[in-house]
Amino acid sequence: MEKGEWITGNIMLRINGEPVEMEMTVPAFPIKPHRMLPVFQQMSSAMVGECIKADEAKGRTVSCKAGCGACCRQAVPISEIEAYQLAELVEAMPEPRRSEVRRRFAHALAHFTEMKWFDELVDIKNLANAGDPDFTPDRFNEVITNYMKQDIPCPFLDDESCSIHPDRPLVCREYLVTSPPENCLAPTDDNIEKVPIFMQPSKALLRVGKTSNSERMSSLMMIEALDFVARFPENFPEKTGPEWAGDFFRELSKKDASMESVPPTPPKIRRSGKKRRK
Numbered sequence: 419m420e421k422g423e424w425i426t427g428n429i430m431l432r433i434n435g436e437p438v439e440m441e442m443t444v445p446a447f448p449i450k451p452h453r454m455l456p457v458f459q460q461m462s463s464a465m466v467g468e469c470i471k472a473d474e475a476k477g478r479t480v481s482c483k484a485g486c487g488a489c490c491r492q493a494v495p496i497s498e499i500e501a502y503q504l505a506e507l508v509e510a511m512p513e514p515r516r517s518e519v520r521r522r523f524a525h526a527l528a529h530f531t532e533m534k535w536f537d538e539l540v541d542i543k544n545l546a547n548a549g550d551p552d553f554t555p556d557r558f559n560e561v562i563t564n565y566m567k568q569d570i571p572c573p574f575l576d577d578e579s580c581s582i583h584p585d586r587p588l589v590c591r592e593y594l595v596t597s598p599p600e601n602c603l604a605p606t607d608d609n610i611e612k613v614p615i616f617m618q619p620s621k622a623l624l625r626v627g628k629t630s631n632s633e634r635m636s637s638l639m640m641i642e643a644l645d646f647v648a649r650f651p652e653n654f655p656e657k658t659g660p661e662w663a664g665d666f667f668r669e670l671s672k673k674d675a676s677m678e679s680v681p682p683t684p685p686k687i688r689r690s691g692k693k694r695r696k
Contacts, residue, residue, distance in 0.1 A: 422447035444659025451627035452499045454662045462619040478596040487578035488602035493565040494640040497623040498632045505647040522573035526641040543636045588620035622669035
């Protein structure tokens with residue numbers, strides 16, 4: 419395994435009008451994008467944390483907690499990068515845990531394929547993308563709600579808690595509520611109060627590292643991850659850590675006018691004993 423330099427630098431952002439400084443340490447050598455996920459997760463958690471603070475300043479408190487897995491029965495869109503990371507997590511699990519999680523993935527995918535849920539999702543997204551008058555937000559919400567009504571939990575849910583919480587997808591980190599947690603069992607616009615997320619790192623990540631493997635897919639759901647990885651060998655390009663971080667922030671800035679990205683201070687180079695992971 420090859421050793422390399424790691425770069426530590428500061429990133430200054432302005433989130434909802436407030437300056438936020440984050441320190442990042444990234445590899446100076448070329449890597450695949452899924453090796454940057456710990457950094458992207460750190461960025462996401464910091465950004466979401468600022469949104470929570472803004473909501474708390476208004477007297478609201480997040481009601482999400484371990485043991486409340488209602489939202490873990492929703493459709494979870496993930497990035498191509500996260501699909502390969504999740505597949506690696508499952509592969510590294512000891513038996514019989516690995517086989518059980520694989521069984522859950524296969525069961526969920528078979529169920530929603532058989533009921534043609536994915537076809538419905540593609541159809542409604544095609545209507546939206548074409549600007550078809552037959553598309554309405556209510557019709558889209560109906561498709562998404564129908565997924566939750568099947569009451570099939572996330573393959574990683576154990577005792578109503580996330581078993582991969584530190585490695586959960588970015589979109590899961592962004593779904594937080596201040597309304598009573600039991601309301602999430604049957605969510606509506608009237609009974610759910612979400613924490614406003616001023617920027618959505620999960621959407622930026624959808625575009626970072628995207629390859630031809632997923633270009634024809636309207637979306638990639640978590641329950642498709644293992645099947646997707648089995649069908650498509652990973653073909654990500656390699657870039658340095660600063661290059662991947664730059665891609666991430668550029669995509670984030672495109673989507674979110676509420677975030678102003680300020681150029682980072684010149685990063686400091688320091689030697690690290692960490693080894694390169696391929």
